[in-house]
Amino acid sequence: MYPTRILRAHHGPKPNVTGFDVNKFAHAAGQPRYDPWERAEAWRYTGTFSRWNRLKGAFPGLGIATVAFAVYLGYEQMFLKEEHHGEAHGEGHH
Numbered sequence: 083m084y085p086t087r088i089l090r091a092h093h094g095p096k097p098n099v100t101g102f103d104v105n106k107f108a109h110a111a112g113q114p115r116y117d118p119w120e121r122a123e124a125w126r127y128t129g130t131f132s133r134w135n136r137l138k139g140a141f142p143g144l145g146i147a148t149v150a151f152a153v154y155l156g157y158e159q160m161f162l163k164e165e166h167h168g169e170a171h172g173e174g175h176h
Contacts, residue, residue: 125131 127133129135
């Protein structure tokens with residue numbers, strides 16, 4: 083740390099020359115009563131661009147792929163079983 087910072091910290095923060103305090107101004111202003119951009123920004127959150135539609139469009143083939151995978155797993159379980167009857171395998175092999 084520089085020695086000037088140590089000396090400045092000892093004396094406290096630098097005084098504001100203009101007398102303008104941004105924190106007091108922001109507190110006095112509060113929340114705006116009217117947002118002039120509200121109408122211009124409303125389209126972003128309605129219709130095609132609503133949160134649900136954006137989420138739904140994020141994975142376009144997920145539904146079809148899930149159903150196809152489930153059908154394949156069912157087919158594999160039902161029809162593609164390997165049947166071991168002990169023929170040509172020997173006694174110790176499972």
